[in-house]
Amino acid sequence: MRFAQSFTPALLLLAAGVAQAASAWGFDEGSVSVVGRKSGEAVKEKLNARAPLSKPVSLGSTDTLKLSLTAKDNGKAKRPHQAFLLLQEQESGLEAPFPLTVKENGKAVAQISHKDLPVQLLAATKPLKASVVLASFGSAQGLDAPVFELKIETDPNVPPPAYEKPLRYGKKPEIHHIFRPDPKSPPKVVSLFFTLAVVGTLPALLIGWFTLGGNLNHLSKAIGAAPLSHATFFGSILAMEFVFIMYYTSWTLFQTLPVIAAVAVATVLSGTKALGEVQSRRLAGER
Amino acid sequence: MRSLISFFVFLFAAAVSALSTTGNRLLVILDDVVEKANYSKFLADLESRGFQLSFETPKSESLALFHLGERSYDHIIFFPTKTKGLGPKLTPNLLVDFLNAKGNLLVTLSSGVPTPNSLVSLLAELDIQLPAERTGLVVDHFNYDASSAADLHDVLLLPPPGPIRPDVKDFFAAGAPKDSLLAFPRGVGAVLGPGELLTPILRAPRTAYSYNPKEQAETVDELFAAGEQLALVSAFQARNSARLTLVGSAEMLQDKWFDAEVSQPSSGAGKKAAAAGKTFNREFAKRLSGWTFNEIGVLRVNWIEHHLDEPGAANQSNPAIYRIKKDVKYTISLSEHAWTAWTPFTLPSASDALQLEFSMLSPFHRLPLQPDPALSTDDAAAYSAAFRLPDQHGIFNFRVSYKRPLLSNVEEKNTVSVRHMAHDEWPRSYVISGAWPWIAGIGVTVAGWLAFCALWMFSAPVPAPGGAAGAARAETKKTQ
Numbered sequence: 001m002r003f004a005q006s007f008t009p010a011l012l013l014l015a016a017g018v019a020q021a022a023s024a025w026g027f028d029e030g031s032v033s034v035v036g037r038k039s040g041e042a043v044k045e046k047l048n049a050r051a052p053l054s055k056p057v058s059l060g061s062t063d064t065l066k067l068s069l070t071a072k073d074n075g076k077a078k079r080p081h082q083a084f085l086l087l088q089e090q091e092s093g094l095e096a097p098f099p100l101t102v103k104e105n106g107k108a109v110a111q112i113s114h115k116d117l118p119v120q121l122l123a124a125t126k127p128l129k130a131s132v133v134l135a136s137f138g139s140a141q142g143l144d145a146p147v148f149e150l151k152i153e154t155d156p157n158v159p160p161p162a163y164e165k166p167l168r169y170g171k172k173p174e175i176h177h178i179f180r181p182d183p184k185s186p187p188k189v190v191s192l193f194f195t196l197a198v199v200g201t202l203p204a205l206l207i208g209w210f211t212l213g214g215n216l217n218h219l220s221k222a223i224g225a226a227p228l229s230h231a232t233f234f235g236s237i238l239a240m241e242f243v244f245i246m247y248y249t250s251w252t253l254f255q256t257l258p259v260i261a262a263v264a265v266a267t268v269l270s271g272t273k274a275l276g277e278v279q280s281r282r283l284a285g286e287r
Numbered sequence: 288m289r290s291l292i293s294f295f296v297f298l299f300a301a302a303v304s305a306l307s308t309t310g311n312r313l314l315v316i317l318d319d320v321v322e323k324a325n326y327s328k329f330l331a332d333l334e335s336r337g338f339q340l341s342f343e344t345p346k347s348e349s350l351a352l353f354h355l356g357e358r359s360y361d362h363i364i365f366f367p368t369k370t371k372g373l374g375p376k377l378t379p380n381l382l383v384d385f386l387n388a389k390g391n392l393l394v395t396l397s398s399g400v401p402t403p404n405s406l407v408s409l410l411a412e413l414d415i416q417l418p419a420e421r422t423g424l425v426v427d428h429f430n431y432d433a434s435s436a437a438d439l440h441d442v443l444l445l446p447p448p449g450p451i452r453p454d455v456k457d458f459f460a461a462g463a464p465k466d467s468l469l470a471f472p473r474g475v476g477a478v479l480g481p482g483e484l485l486t487p488i489l490r491a492p493r494t495a496y497s498y499n500p501k502e503q504a505e506t507v508d509e510l511f512a513a514g515e516q517l518a519l520v521s522a523f524q525a526r527n528s529a530r531l532t533l534v535g536s537a538e539m540l541q542d543k544w545f546d547a548e549v550s551q552p553s554s555g556a557g558k559k560a561a562a563a564g565k566t567f568n569r570e571f572a573k574r575l576s577g578w579t580f581n582e583i584g585v586l587r588v589n590w591i592e593h594h595l596d597e598p599g600a601a602n603q604s605n606p607a608i609y610r611i612k613k614d615v616k617y618t619i620s621l622s623e624h625a626w627t628a629w630t631p632f633t634l635p636s637a638s639d640a641l642q643l644e645f646s647m648l649s650p651f652h653r654l655p656l657q658p659d660p661a662l663s664t665d666d667a668a669a670y671s672a673a674f675r676l677p678d679q680h681g682i683f684n685f686r687v688s689y690k691r692p693l694l695s696n697v698e699e700k701n702t703v704s705v706r707h708m709a710h711d712e713w714p715r716s717y718v719i720s721g722a723w724p725w726i727a728g729i730g731v732t733v734a735g736w737l738a739f740c741a742l743w744m745f746s747a748p749v750p751a752p753g754g755a756a757g758a759a760r761a762e763t764k765k766t767q
Contacts, residue, residue, distance in 0.1 A: 081506055082428060095493055097513040102506050133494055135428030138438055142428040144494055166481035169690040171640045175653035177677040185721035194724040202731045206738060213749030214742050222745055237740055241733050278744055287748055
């Protein structure tokens with residue numbers, strides 16, 4: 001599209017050249033010069049409506065660009081109603097018009113420095129495309145010709161102009177929540193090794209006790225002396241552990257507490273009897 | 288009998304709702320009611336679409352935008368009026384109130400008639416700038432109508448405007464015949480501010496410019512605006528989806544420019560076959576008024592549903608509470624009004640997306656919603672997204688905020704609680720391999736305790752190797 005846009009005027013010009021009969025706007029004595037503040041005149045290039053300058057003109061931050069031309073209608077100097085210099089940012093196609101000051105005799109000038117340029121053009125990375133538009137009322141055909149390219153040189157010591165894009169309604173970037181990582185376990189081999197090591201202490205303890213003389217020889221004696229108490233007492237200790245296991249696997253706290261209370265009562269009541277029997281054995285010197 | 292009456296009432300209600308989605312009372316403000324003859328085709332088109340037109344002049348005594356705090360009209364058209372102000376019935380304040388009450392405005396300007404102060408202030412309020420002195424004229428020496436403005440170049444010819452961005456729906460040029468042209472006679476161009484609520488519908492060509500015919504007849508030295516910065520037709524849609532359209536040229540809507548014969552200037556030998564033909568103005572005016580008066584580009588949310596998307600979960604709709612890290616599915620059903628009926632809403636282009644945000648203060652998820660044909664019907668399209676809730680508890684919103692140029696705003700928020708894990712929802716300790724040594728430790732302690740109890744109670748003393756020594760030890764124990 002942009003290619004077509006830039007191509008059409010060239011085609012028009014070519015056509016205008018062929019059909020000399022049609023009245024058309026053009027210019028003579030066109031020149032563009034860049035004047036530096038310190039160095040005075042720096043560059044001056046002649047402009048041609050049929051072919052834009054091959055090399056871009058560069059404009060430093062303290063320079064002033066001066067464009068001058070004489071507008072002509074069919075070769076006769078005349079003042080057009082519209083005499084613009086259009087600067088176009090090539091990527092977005094954004095265009096800024098700069099009207100030329102035109103005298104009665106068709107002489108037109110424009111001066112542009114950095115402060116005249118909109119911030120979007122100052123921030124452009126590619127050279128700006130400059131075209132001259134000369135047109136007026138009536139049947140004379142207007143001129144819209146690309147004449148040169150303008151390179152904006154920014155001062156490296158000055159921060160580049162800040163340009164914030166205006167807010168536009170549209171699609172926003174997607175967001176995917178990043179979940180916290182799952183808790184990790186050490187390798188199973190390590191866990192298994194230490195599990196076995198822990199389990200291994202139980203046989204070691206029992207073997208240790210039995211080698212030191214531990215035995216269950218008084219079991220029948222104790223049961224014989226206080227059968228109900230001993231069975232209940234030891235049973236209640238077992239039951240208490242069972243309650244804890246049930247609590248671990250399925251029971252809730254308020255299911256567990258009454259059962260613990262019941263088991264504890266049984267432990268206390270049977271425990272006095274059972275432990276009394278143990279004491280009687282101790283007093284008899286049998287322990 | 289009664290059912291028959293209610294049937295007719297229903298039919299009538301259907302007919303009424305079939306035109307604009309917000310209502311059909313249309314107020315036309317004219318300088319002189321006689322002037323409406325100039326716009327007869329445009330107004331007849333509106334009437335045929337079901338609008339009830341009332342004509343008033345700004346000075347009219349009976350004119351009131353509000354009655355008992357309610358809008359008396361749903362839409363207003365302003366045709367150019369010669370009066371400097373619009374009087375106490377149409378102050379900018381009242382017009383802003385009208386917009387705030389979801390009323391729609393179609394404002395037309397003309398370069399021959401200075402814009403009334405009231406409208407200039409209203410437009411300035413919306414960040415639309417008009418040329419100073421209230422008189423600007425847009426001309427283009429390259430794209431003008433050679434048959435009616437060969438000398439003055441003030442009748443611009445433009446192609447119908449396409450979408451401003453590739454992801455915006457094409458309301459105004461869609462289906463236009465190739466090479467069709469819009470005539471924009473003697474109009475005023477406006478400059479739009481950078482706000483997101485403003486949309487240029489028709490921009491001037493790059494060689495067009497606006498000048499003051501009284502002061503700049505010779506040459507243009509001070510430029511108001513030129514090129515594509517100049518908006519010839521622009522649209523404003525407020526946050527409440529009330530719409531205002533600014534048409535730079537009222538003549539554009541007049542009968543003589545509807546289907547008028549126009550021809551582009553022949554520009555040299557290369558383009559001898561300059562386009563000529565009938566203007567696209569009538570269709571454009573229909574679309575423009577249809578958009579302004581909520582006949583097209585209006586979105587409706589039919590229903591919203593979200594549920595737990597876990598296998599075996601109870602299929603409860605829209606629960607108030609979820610748990611973190613659960614899968615959920617969200618579905619929204621949208622319809623778009625197209626002239627007379629609600630149609631399923633489809634995204635303007637593949638690069639656009641209907642997005643769901645799951646947010647607490649800021650979004651945790653922003654996901655595209657995909658079309659869900661299983662839940663779509665003839666007049667509604669369902670869009671859904673399935674995702675896993677974030678691992679953060681709190682009060683969250685399912686939020687769909689679909690705001691696009693030229694489409695009415697969709698802003699939907701559904702609040703749910705997201706609770707943390709209950710203590711019995713974590714994995715059991717025996718499935719965690721790292722816990723095995725500790726569980727084994729507890730088991731060993733329990734077994735060891737039981738063994739200790741048994742030994743302590745039932746162990747018999749070991750007979751001493753020397754017999755006496757054992758007895759002596761027993762003796763010493765006793766004495767202690």
